[in-house]
Amino acid sequence: MYELFNGFFSFDAKFWRTIIPLLINPGKVTKDYIEGKRSRYSNPFRFYLTISIFFFLILGVSNNIEKFKSFKNGEDRETLNISLFKEIEEITTPPDSSKTDSIPVLHKDSIPKINIRSVKFLGVNLEEFIQYTQKYPNSKIDDALDSLQLEKTILNRFFYSRAKAISAIGSEKGAQEQFINQLLSYGSVSLFVFLPLFTLFLRLFYFRKKHTYVDHLIFVFHTQTVFFMLLSLLYLISFFTNRIEPVIFLILFLIYLFLALKKCYDQGYFKTAIKFMILNLVYLFMSMVGIVIVGAISFALY
Template structure:
């Protein structure tokens, strides 16, 4: 006698679409098997329609008992406890921490990329009419308490002659280089390594701006520059600096958009310090890394919400959400590591100091990498 289910399923799971062998792994099935007990694939021989495809996709994210909603609920309402449950073996109930963090970082990346507020800074590029050295024009936009205060500030700026000073210095340096580029470059080559390296960057910066040199080989043939690795590196750096000077806002936007992905190189190092601080606890390095992934995921969620609120209501809410995260992190450490308040507070401040040091180092490396590849 056939073992038929008591409730009649619909759609792709109707009995007429059931098979006796799994299409994925070949495991024998019964008609009552909605899913393969060996590989968990749905027992259905029905060809996928476009509607079936989107129903399955949405079901994984919208259904009330999906892994996504269980993960979000546990992450928001039970700081630290979701990590304890996950490392204790209850992994089927929650989304993979690495995959969850990656998804959130992509969403955050898209939001930041869409927000192009930094691009407005492009008007301060060196070849733009609104030069950053034109301080008088920029001071006209600043609100002062009185006209007397405004006039006093303008007089002080004029007395410093900063705009003329910077323009004259740059103009003089460029004119010296451009008067005899070949001789100037040969003179640079006689300096020590540091002076030679930065001198070459200045040289290439000037000829790229004023002599329409677009690639390294042009400079080699035009100015008799030796074709070696050092010269090529300094040319590429100078070219990047010129592009950044032209479009500083675009560079900043590109830099900020890369920040979410530095997390995946940053957190493994930070987790090592967590492991050292809690070395007497019976946790593996991977357990600490999962704890870091969960906390970073919560930070991304707060930043995503903050960006959405900023866009809709036009106010800055990052400070509030960073404060919420600071409180959340303390609660997560208490719930996960089960230590007293005093020990947790001491370790909390120590680890946050390490976090900021590593963060500054990671951002420095990111800026250097961005400059080299811009």
Template sequence: MNPDECSEPPPTPCLNCGHELAAPRPNFCPACGQETDLRPPTLGAFLQQFGGAYLSTEGALWRSLKLLLLQPGELTRQYLAGRRKHYVLPLRLYLTISVVTLLLVRVLGGVEVDLATVNGYDPKAANSITIAQGRAGMRKGEFYCTDLPPWLCRQLKAHVDLDAPAFQRQVERFSERFVANLGAAMFVLLPSFALWLMLAYRNRCMRYTGHLVFALHLHAFWFVALAFALPESAWLSAIAVATMPVYTMLALRRVYGGRLGPRLLRAAAISTLYFVTLGLAMLGLALWSLLR
């Protein structure tokens, strides 16, 4: 037997950091910790890794959801206290929940766009779209625009074909565009909510990023509540909507503390500022989705 046949294969470097690996090759690089077997996993192994790391009953996602849903504000407290290893990071948790919810919005609910018909006319000949308190549409093949700024009426007339089926398609595209951009708009609004929190609780020893973490967790719960409000069930929607202010007050108490009276005043001020910001953002999103 040739002695060369029994010799160990020559050492190979780590593909990540270049460290010479000993023979027999270890499973992980002792210098950087990367796996040394970098062959693409099989589909079964990939699903097992994903499920074990993210979706298992012992995984970070379920631990995070348990705290998020059952103990308002506790997930934020755990993060601010430095206990982060066993939970999904705030931004990742928010993105995961918001993406799933917005997919459900597109499948189950969508954005309600007024395709109202005009009394006495053929439904195929009269369609309208409502923006804020104004309305634009077609009536007997003619474009009309009421209670909207003149510049917007001109823009709508320029973008809408006077053919009724074409206008119908334009309205449908508006709904799709609005839903597609809703997630990005809500994400952009998060820093403003954290800013209102920082102003309302400026006497707390907390950096802006701490308020942002609370905003991410709170919005994540709101998206969960929205998901439960989507099915066509009046009682389920009512419960989902009712939980939002209750949850918010409990989360504020756990994270910021304070007496009930001042907490209610702060919550009212934050809500007013945020809903004004949200309304302007949604109006801008609607116009951008319609006119682009």
């Protein structure tokens, strides 16, 4: 394990010979690497993995710092105190028979029927499940299905559990943070599928160039590495000031990407500009589809 992490995080001379020209000279490292000048540079895949892990570590630290700041400023302190007092009151207060008699028992006939049929998925009324979980959050799945007069199928059980997750994510801050962390975790893994797929489009746009698929993949890994480095820099600056505009980093990356395309594939400004715009649209579309898929998987496994 030590040798594995040491291999990824050993910042030797190759690391610095890669990171500096990669940032200040768009396309140079990729072009040199494709032309066989590889001995002076770090492996593109390992370099990308190192920077991406570093970025997601910064992202996690940033979330923890934001929570600490909000608690320090008193934003969450009142909520925490209220919840603690409620728990203490529930523990120390003896049960009152007059109150316990009034607690509703979840029988099929005692639950008011919810006649909302506006949202259905695979024949399941998800909105009805959500309303039921909000009204009876502690109800078990089978008891809830009995009360709603639904069959105890795998599909109904699954969607009822997802309805409980929706209610929790919508109302509980801890559940929201857990879901976001899970989303980021799956998102980082999905990039290893997304980037090779996008490389196919890049190869299609430059099919006349004598570059192999691996050459195009190296370009994609290098540009994505720069994107993560700029985002990491943005988060590091945001630790100290809130006056930085994220759009500045987006513009810088788009300029970098355009210059990298022109230098690496050695085409004129006009051709590069056309391909740059189309490739960005393809990347945006694939990103949106990827976000939906990752979101659905994260929600299904939450």
